[in-house]
Amino acid sequence: MTDSEDDDVPQLSAYALAALQEFYTERQRQQQPGPDEDKKFTVGVIEEDWQLSQFWYSDETASRLAAEAISAAGKGGRIACVSAPSVYQKLRELSGENFSAYLLEYDRRFAIYGEEFVFYDYNNPLNLPETVTAHSFDVVIADPPYLSDECLRKTAETVKYLTRGKILLCTGAVMEEAAAKHLGVKMCHFVPRHTRNLANEFRCYANYASGLECD
Numbered sequence: 001m002t003d004s005e006d007d008d009v010p011q012l013s014a015y016a017l018a019a020l021q022e023f024y025t026e027r028q029r030q031q032q033p034g035p036d037e038d039k040k041f042t043v044g045v046i047e048e049d050w051q052l053s054q055f056w057y058s059d060e061t062a063s064r065l066a067a068e069a070i071s072a073a074g075k076g077g078r079i080a081c082v083s084a085p086s087v088y089q090k091l092r093e094l095s096g097e098n099f100s101a102y103l104l105e106y107d108r109r110f111a112i113y114g115e116e117f118v119f120y121d122y123n124n125p126l127n128l129p130e131t132v133t134a135h136s137f138d139v140v141i142a143d144p145p146y147l148s149d150e151c152l153r154k155t156a157e158t159v160k161y162l163t164r165g166k167i168l169l170c171t172g173a174v175m176e177e178a179a180a181k182h183l184g185v186k187m188c189h190f191v192p193r194h195t196r197n198l199a200n201e202f203r204c205y206a207n208y209a210s211g212l213e214c215d
């Protein structure tokens, strides 16, 4: 092939190639078989994807947060888990209890949970399906993906839209002031743990007298 023929071969820019690669990687990920039915709600059954800032709670922490949400929601209560899939999974493991639970999440692998999965991107805080109505959840628990004021502010917009009052938040200790400003929550004594050790200190916050022992 001569140089001039070579020039005629259509070429993709590095940007287009990277976008194509990302598309195929995402498609491959979505096509992977889901977990077995009996393990469907086990915390950690869907592997962490660090590109999405995923850090799963330890089983004990997921249980404690789920128990708190059930107790705060009351009989027949509605619980929204915003970017907190492990709490949703733990709630579903305890499905004998009298409550309903929904997961608002960006990672579409969690769509295996059917109608209880709601696609959600914190960048579009109120871009939610019509079925998710304002102030329709007794408890909202959120764990935003990033430790930034912008991410917390936008997540807070969603949380305030969803909640009838009670809010639980898990995020870094460094976000204490921002959490108080955006959601009126206070730091709890209970310290959440993750399956892997995180570099940042994590804490729970609440806006009501929770069993997580807040100041």
Ligand SMILES: C[S@@+](CC[C@H](N)C(=O)[O-])C[C@H]1O[C@@H](n2cnc3c(N)ncnc32)[C@H](O)[C@@H]1O
Residues within 6 Å of the ligand: 052, 053, 054, 055, 056, 057, 083, 084, 085, 086, 087, 105, 106, 107, 120, 121, 122, 123, 143, 144, 145, 146
């Ligand atoms: C720090 S993790 C919190 C998970 C929690 N520790 C648990 O075990 O359930 C952040 C969560 O935000 C989700 N996430 C990532 N990007 C997001 C986005 N753009 N909008 C909403 N959620 C997002 C991740 O998939 C992940 O579930």
